[in-house]
Amino acid sequence: MFREMRRKGNALSQEETIAILEKNTNGVLAVDGDDDYPYAVPLSYVYSDGKILFHCAVTGHKLDGIKNNEKVSFCVIDQDDIIPEDFNTLYRSAIAFGKARVVTDDQEKQQALELVIAKYSPAFMESGKEYIAKEWERCLVVEIKIEHLTGKAGD
Numbered sequence: 327m328f329r330e331m332r333r334k335g336n337a338l339s340q341e342e343t344i345a346i347l348e349k350n351t352n353g354v355l356a357v358d359g360d361d362d363y364p365y366a367v368p369l370s371y372v373y374s375d376g377k378i379l380f381h382c383a384v385t386g387h388k389l390d391g392i393k394n395n396e397k398v399s400f401c402v403i404d405q406d407d408i409i410p411e412d413f414n415t416l417y418r419s420a421i422a423f424g425k426a427r428v429v430t431d432d433q434e435k436q437q438a439l440e441l442v443i444a445k446y447s448p449a450f451m452e453s454g455k456e457y458i459a460k461e462w463e464r465c466l467v468v469e470i471k472i473e474h475l476t477g478k479a480g481d
């Protein structure tokens with residue numbers, strides 16, 4: 327059901343692609359938006375064990391999109407080096423397709439938020455936990471279970 331990459335020679339391995347997800351600090355989530363318009367929105371995220379996790383406010387456009395249609399995609403750009411004289415760009419990127427759900431289990435939510443702190447504020451774990459407690463009711467965690475993951479490098 328998911329498409330093959332046309333230029334197979336540019337495909338990265340699953341290991342290389344997961345490394346892109348692990349290394350980078352933002353990606354673009356694409357959801358089924360309002361009035362049949364796709365909605366692509368930049369987010370911080372964590373990759374963990376075949377899943378992409380992000381936190382967000384309890385309402386908003388992207389959440390409505392996910393509630394209407396759980397199928398989403400998520401793109402991370404790892405490299406974007408422009409070579410003007412060659413009219414070319416050296417690029418590496420990853421694209422994941424999967425199903426998104428709001429995490430409803432408190433323990434899972436806590437674990438996901440701690441993963442966010444560990445990635446983005448590793449030196450502040452203890453104050454991060456206090457921050458999680460303070461913001462608990464004002465935030466949600468969304469999990470995207472990856473069903474199809476590709477990486478591509480252009481040379």
Ligand SMILES: Cc1cc2nc3c(=O)[nH]c(=O)nc-3n(C[C@H](O)[C@H](O)[C@H](O)COP(=O)(O)OP(=O)(O)OC[C@H]3O[C@@H](n4cnc5c(N)ncnc54)[C@H](O)[C@@H]3O)c2cc1C
Nearest residue numbers: 352365367368369370371380381382383385386387388389
């Ligand atoms: C690098 C980066 C990391 C971020 N990390 C997170 C994160 O981890 N969690 C999180 O919740 N948010 C994060 N944001 C903010 C995120 O992009 C959204 O602005 C936010 O999540 C609100 O989305 P929404 O659909 O609920 O907004 P809504 O306010 O419901 O969106 C309404 C409309 O506002 C416009 N809009 C919303 N967001 C943006 C935007 N970023 N740029 C331009 N127009 C916009 C769009 O037209 C959208 O249709 C991050 C942004 C950046 C750039």
